[in-house]
Every structure is written in structure tokens, then in C-alpha cells.
């Protein structure tokens with residue numbers, strides 16, 4: 585296997601707290617979703633800038649740090665903030681924090697993002713668990729070698745079964761659907777949204793798939809959740825704004841925090 589899918593020692597010496605941490609699960613918290621960390625006991629915080637080789641985000645709301653935390657007795661490594669394709673980073677750079685976290689041994693990666701909803705049954709403010717994705721960036725974090733990884737079960741079915749049951753038992757609305765990843769940074773046109781619906785997408789966003797592909801290539805299980813922050817362009821007559829995306833994300837964050845806490849208390853299923 586060539587370097588793109590191996591957790592190579594590409595980051596130099598890690599800060600000691602991070603290097604010695606053995607998380608059971610890793611999580612990436614996207615736009616406006618950082619409040620999940622408030623519910624956890626924080627063990628340490630390390631800014632991405634303290635680690636050589638990690639790109640830093642310039643997007644408001646993407647703090648850019650690792651938080652070591654403990655929730656319901658489970659050690660977690662949280663990546664607060666990510667970088668995006670539209671900032672000019674390569675797919676491999678975008679997935680760097682996933683490689684770093686994977687090198688510390690967790691078998692499960694939970695990804696979160698903000699997305700527009702194309703599905704009239706999935707309202708803004710609600711959550712969608714990804715059943716699959718459409719990578720419409722025409723790019724991959726695995727480029728550079730014959731990394732022919734199977735992607736037929738990116739969002740691991742047993743984990744989806746588990747989270748579906750946790751949501752049902754907790755009375756938390758959790759849709760399931762297909763996430764289309766577009767390069768951005770501009771939002772879509774109504775014609776593009778009609779195209780995405782024709783392609784089978786339920787939600788559209790600008791992140792997550794490179795991280796999911798990277799994690800699967802490293803043998804991790806992946807679960808991913810979209811906070812549906814707005815109707816996609818043309819679905820409603822309202823113009824889209826980053827402010828709306830952030831506000832809805834913050835308001836909806838507690839529902840996902842509740843779901844993840846309940847999931848950790850129940851105990852993630854064994855791989």
C-alpha cells in the first residue's frame with residue numbers, strides 16, 4: 585500500500601498528551617457543532633497549530649483544535665474544526681487529522697457536518713445519518729497510488745443500525761440518506777440542486793467524504809451525521825447564508841449531543 589492510506593509518521597513528534605492518549609472513538613465536529621464537547625469532561629486541548637503538518641482552517645466557527653475528553657467513561661478524541669477543499673487544501677491535507685487520530689488506535693470515527701436538505705421530508709434543524717455519499721469533487725485523499733479500497737459500506741451498516749436504535753429509543757429524530765459532497769465554496773444553484781436530487785442525494789455539503797474515504801482506507805468504522813441547516817437552493821424562496829447555517833447548527837447541536845451521549849452510555853457495538 586502506498587503512503588496515502590497509511591498512518592505514516594507525517595506529523596513529527598506529537599505533543600505528549602496526544603501521543604499518550606488511547607481514545608476509543610474519534611469525532612470530527614463541523615460548523616457550529618462544537619458544543620458537544622461542553623458535555624464531556626475535557627482532559628486536554630491542543631491547537632492544530634501545535635502539530636507540524638496539519639493544515640489550519642480559516643472558516644469562522646471552525647476552531648481548529650483537538651480535545652481529549654471523556655464522556656460516559658469513554659475516552660474520546662475530538663477534532664474541533666476541519667479544513668475544506670474550497671480553502672485550497674488538497675484532499676490528502678484535508679484528511680490529515682483523520683490519519684493522525686487513526687494512528688492513536690480508535691476503531692470508530694464519527695463525522696459531523698452541516699448540510700443543506702434537498703429532501704422535503706427532512707426539515708432544517710433535523711439530523712440525517714449518512715447511509716452513503718456521492719463524491720462530486722472528482723478528487724480523493726487516496727490519489728497517488730493504486731489504493732483501490734472497497735467503498736461499498738463506507739458508513740458501516742452495524743453502526744447505523746446501532747445509532748438508529750439509540751435515536752428511536754431516545755425519541756430523537758434521525759433521518760437517513762445520501763450526502764452529496766460538492767467542492768463549493770459557493771452554494772448551489774437551483775438547477776444544481778435539481779440535478780443532485782436526480783442523482784439520489786438527500787443532502788448537500790462541502791466536507792466529510794474525504795475524511796470518510798481516508799478512515800475506511802485505514803480500516804476504521806465510520807458513522808456520519810449531517811445537521812440539516814437550511815433548505816438547499818431553490819427548495820425554498822429564502823436566500824442561503826453562512827449565518828443561517830451556523831445558527832441552525834448551534835440550535836440543533838444539542839440533539840446530536842444527546843444522541844452521542846446515549847450511544848456512549850449504551851456502549852458502541854464491538855467492531
Ligand code: HPA
Nearest residue numbers: 698699700788789790816
Ligand atoms: N449547500 C452546500 N453546503 C452546505 C449547505 C448547502 O446548502 N448548507 C450547509 N452546508
